[in-house]
Amino acid sequence: MKKTILTSLLIAGSLVAGSLTANKRGVAPVSDSFYMKECASCHFAYQPGLLPSRSWEKLMGNLSNHFSTDASLEPADNKIILNYLIKNSAENSTDYKRSKKINDSIPKNETPISLTETKYFIKEHRGIPSRLIEQKEVKSLANCMACHTTADTGSYSERAIKIPNYGKWED
């Protein structure tokens, strides 16, 4: 009986520890409701830890031409959001494995405005047939939630990948 309890405790303990570690494995989840309102009304709420500060500065400096769309904000609102992005940017969240890997993969003299341009992202998404990306359920690699079913929690683990009209993805 004691053994059973001990084993259960050990399993429970490792599960808790495991989930904490898994959390650090991804990126920090979005925590700002104003960011959610202003940015996620049009697209997936990309976590600030997916790009370095200099990228967020460049992107927020040109919202009137945001991937060929006008996403302009009033200057005061732009500043509030940029501050949030910088505070939680990739190089400021290196305790999260993916933030660190993304940040490390960007050469110091480059300022990508899209995660999809970074070496780490390209490496992780190589080998996916273009028909699976271009299909209407996905449309582009920028549509994280189409396949990463837990992307909104900051977890991009392989186990949670489910590609529409394909299923699980194993590298």
Added chain:
Amino acid sequence: MKKILLASLIAISFIQAKELNPSMQGFMNDLSVEAKKQNPNIQGFDYARGEVIFTTKQIGKKGNPISCVSCHTNDLSQNGLNEHTNKVIEPLSPFANPKRFTDVKEVKKWLRRNFKDVYNREGTALEQGDVITYIINKK
């Protein structure tokens, strides 16, 4: 008979005035003043002109034909879909989505952005008033 007609007209104008909250009504009045300044012959905002603005395809900011319908669909009581990001857009019609057209700041932001995306320029005061008139009245 005249009395009934008068009463109905008052009732209709009252219903229309009730559709927008005071701050939105103020915004519509500002647009109206501005539109008349630009063209003194303007009689007021027009649903039919608004419909043309909303449904006509233009070469938009991305260089492809696009209209408001491309994302919001023709049924404003239903969800739309951002055709670039696949994100669901809540219904535009205040009949289906009472939050719509209640916050002047939001309305100004979206008019500015969406005119730029579809028409590659900001809407005039008349165009903005017309298209709002169309959207808030379309059933």
